[in-house]
Amino acid sequence: xxxxxxxxxxxxxxxxxxxxxxxxxxxxxxxxxxxxxxxxxxxxxxxxxxxxxxxxxxxxxxxxxxxxxxxxxxxxxxxxxxxxxxxx
Numbered sequence: 001x002x003x004x005x006x007x008x009x010x011x012x013x014x015x016x017x018x019x020x021x022x023x024x025x026x027x028x029x030x031x032x033x034x035x036x037x038x039x040x041x042x043x044x045x046x047x048x049x050x051x052x053x054x055x056x057x058x059x060x061x062x063x064x065x066x067x068x069x070x071x072x073x074x075x076x077x078x079x080x081x082x083x084x085x086x087x088x
Contacts, residue, residue, distance in 0.1 A: 001082075002078055002081055002082035002085060003078070003079055003082030003083060004082075005075075005078055005082075006075045006076070006077070006078030006079035006080075006081070006082050007075065007079060008075065009071050009072065009074055009075025009078060010072055010075030010076055010078075010079060011075070012071075013067075013068035013069070013071040013072050013075075014068065014072055016068060017064065017065065017068045017069075020057075020061070020064060021057050024043075024057060027043070028040070030045075031045035035048045036048055037049075037050045037051060037052050038052060039052045040052060040053075040054060040055035040060060041055055041060070
């Protein structure tokens with residue numbers, strides 16, 4: 001039980017973070033393909049003459065990134081505890 005919970009906590013947050021990052025990246029890419037300028041802080045596409053600075057995903061979503069990584073580390077420790085417990 002401990003090992004299963006650990007594996008879920010290890011894998012699911014990382015997959016959700018990758019999914020969120022790739023979704024955000026695809027929105028910006030689609031805007032640039034249409035000739036616009038992507039406003040990272042407002043998450044919207046503006047006209048091409050506007051020039052918005054790049055703001056990294058971690059700066060825009062620190063709770064998601066830090067919380068997801070914290071859950072993954074907790075999952076790693078639960079996996080180690082589950083494997084250690086099984087050996088005894």
